[in-house]
Amino acid sequence: MAWIVFIALAVLTIGGALGVVVTRNVVHAALALLVSLIAVAGVYLVLFAEFLALVQVLIYGGAIIIVLMFAIMLTRSADYPRITDNKQWPLAALASLAFLGVLAPSFVIDRVENTQSQNASFEGIGESLFTTWAVPFEIASLVLLVALIGAIIIARSDEEEG
């Protein structure tokens, strides 16, 4: 059963990802990205990471796709219905396949044996986040604040500067 779900989700994930990199319409690319990201949330569910699946749907499906759609709509230029790749795409495909040729065998040859452990509970994640990972958690909030201020300063219009 887990196998059927995993294969279906893997097909959706990779299909959506391929849609992002091959489509000629940038809005279709955003929708393909959404399919891929929601399928990744399903993969997290197969891995018993319920909290991460929730976060994935909320942050990626809710926030990041919306922000990307804003970026698409606010920068609508004449060539958007039919975007083009740059001239080095065969080289890029070759390099990517070569990288996959290194990465995939390294996973298969040096297999890590499963030592199946207990599932991470919401309580365990929360407790760990505020004890062991408390300092990174605070730094993450600082990163978000700096990114927010930086985005406002970079994106504000020229008339307001001075």
Next chain:
Amino acid sequence: MVDLVWFQLLSAVLFVIGLYGVMSRRSAVLIVMSIELMLNAVNINLIAAASHMEGTGKFSNFDGQLIAIFIITVAAAEVGLALAVILRMYRNKSTVNVDEINLMKW
């Protein structure tokens, strides 16, 4: 239970697709989308390891999930900044194609 190696292979394929997107696309928006794919591939790898392996030393078995939470946080910050940079780029040069931003190229 699906073996760990299949999740690793899925994440490898997803990462490579994102890598191809970063290298072959011209539009900055699509490059950001490809970066999101690569970050998701890393997250799949981390969470698969977290749920298939026992923690060692001072690390508990779900620390991979916590690192994934931080990656998602940084990804959200990155997309917000990327939107600002793309808007600024579009306002100054009227294009979002990265190969037309060649002011500092010689």
